[in-house]
Amino acid sequence: MIQAIIFTVILAAGIYFFARNVGRIRRNILLGKPLDRNDQPAKRWKTMLRVAFGQSKMTVRPIPAFFHFIIYAGFLIINIEILEIMIDGVAGTHRVFSFLGSLYDFLIAGFEVLALLTIVACVVFLARRNILKLKRFWSREMTSWPRSDANIILFTEIVLMTLFLTMNASDQLLQLRGAEHYKVAGAFPVSSLITPLLEGMSTDGLIGLERFCWWGHIIGIIAFLNYLPYSKHFHIIMAFPNTYYSNLKPKGEFTNLESVTQEVKLMLDPSLPPPPPSDTPMRFGAKDVQDLTWKQLMDSYTCTECGRCTSVCPANITGKLLSPRKIMMDTRDRLAEVGSNIDKNGTFKDDGKTLLNDYIKPEELWACTTCNACTEACPVNIDPLSIIIDMRRFLVMEQSEAPAEWNGMFSKIENNQAPWQFSPADRFNWKNEE
Amino acid sequence: MTLKVRTVQDFISNGESPEILFWVGCASSFDQRAQKITRAIAKILNSCNVSFAVLGTEEVCNGDPAKRAGNEFLFQMQALMNIQTLNGYGITKIVTGCPHCFNTLKNEYPQLGGTYQVIHHSMLLQQLINEGKLKIQGGKFLGKKIVFHDPCYLGRGNDVYEAPRDVIKKLDAELFEAKRHKANALCCGAGGAQIFKESEPGNKEINVERTEEILESKPDYIAVGCPFCITMLSDGVKTLNKEDSVKVLDIAELIEKANDL
Structure with missing residues (x-):
């Protein structure tokens, strides 16, 4: 008894x-940004049964x-x-x-x-x-x-x-x-x-x-x-x-930032009405965990640090700093830190730290070839690549801190519509030369 | 020699419309090595009497390198310009000579207002073969060893693995696989805008790592389907001093060679 x-x-x-x-x-x-992952429930159940229950990606x-x-x-x-x-x-x-x-x-x-x-x-x-x-x-x-x-x-x-x-x-x-x-x-x-x-x-x-x-x-x-x-x-x-809640789209497809679409449409056609002002300042890309989507944050809590992603990453294999597993571990560590901050203070009190720089260095982010080997290798469909891209977006669009050669490539696309220094008038010359 | 290639503008002004638009892409328009692939594709399409058109000087960069580098603004500027042009001409079907253009046009343009049926040239070649329009004389490659290198944005990015292999199988050659292939293939090192900058500090270049692996099976040809892979793997072969024993060719160039186009 x-x-x-x-x-x-x-x-x-x-x-x-x-x-x-x-x-x-x-x-x-x-704490993450909204993202709709409730579409196609039948396909989602099937993915879960196959990948999590059936361990299909472990068999590699x-x-x-x-x-x-x-x-x-x-x-x-x-x-x-x-x-x-x-x-x-x-x-x-x-x-x-x-x-x-x-x-x-x-x-x-x-x-x-x-x-x-x-x-x-x-x-x-x-x-x-x-x-x-x-x-x-x-x-x-x-x-x-x-x-x-x-x-x-x-x-x-x-x-x-x-x-x-x-x-x-x-x-x-x-x-x-x-x-x-x-x-x-x-x-x-x-x-x-x-x-x-x-x-x-x-x-x-x-x-x-x-x-x-x-x-x-x-x-x-x-x-x-x-x-x-x-x-x-x-x-x-x-x-x-x-x-x-896996990404069911083709792996090659990246998100289009809707906030950017609004601005670009305004730039191309100034007669359009400007969007209503928003209370929160808009931020392009991700600097800290709150800028990521809830799914990216869920990914970080799902990671069991097996390292399959890192072992197939071309950048990591060739000795670069980038490790997709580290991206996930850093995201989780920072999120846990933000969480304890909230537990202690009621709401998040600025601690002078961010996921970018304090955890993940720009050098890691620049090295990614976006080849999707990491997302393919993950046995539980974690997507480190989307975090890398969101952080690149912040560095490039908010901080203008892209590597110099990339800035050169950007201005060539802007000026002559190709990432190299060629005249647009020569674009069709390929048919002539032999 | 000038190839017979018409622009969409030309079709429209003659009151015609092309069956399919050939989206060439920047590398394939300007890069001397990649231009050869573009010509090979055009010759094959001509030999099969496919009614195709190009945008010519109206085509602008699809925005892939800007997007992967994190410059979403620039990407969407490019995308909206292209969508305006494509929609203006009422384009519905597109074949690209590059997996990056293929991926961007197919997957990332619809949300911005540009929805087309987009295929990569390996898929069109496969279709033409299946329809009996493209007949390949295999004799030239009899007994030759060919390894296919999967471009990331064709393979993992969009799950196209069989089309390029089906095309190669028609050459009477021996198709080999690299140790890492299909979904597990290793990147050539160019994607994600890497080709536009020096790589970060490390102990090896990715293209050398990949080329070494492919050369393990001692192929006569490395077949690819991407102008960036061509550059990276050709550089790799050069670095390893194997230029005399192995050639890096696009699958369209293999067909061009087989059929003496």
């Missing part, structure tokens, strides 16, 4: 804090895809077990789903196999990061926190799965010994391998171990849930909405 009360309190607190943090992230995302790299799929399947399926644990915890029951009989045996056996596979996959991933030291996990923006974040996640998952298997092992022995409350239920193909190690323990000792593992497992899960909003691991939730 006391256990049930304690459990209910911990569970409620865990859910409350998680909901509060998710609420803050939601508010941060909505088969080895991590395989191990990632195991952890993903483990996560989804073991949730059924967590449901049982929660009911047991609140109601004070034990293995409440055991009435399912042979189906229950099958489920428990399946969870055990998945738990073991998850441990194997986590060990493989830890090895790839820390022993093989794959390049994309050690590039410039992978400073100590992003590297630790990944290791904490993998290590926690191993601990959780180990607790789960040890819990089953002790439970299984208690069932065999006919201990009170421990009704015979479940099949234990993996934890049976641990039981021989526990056979020497007293029944009270086993009950202690079973309870310790049960509590450790569920408290670990609640703690892990609350770690998510602070971690790159938040992608396990964000991948779904983020792929739903």
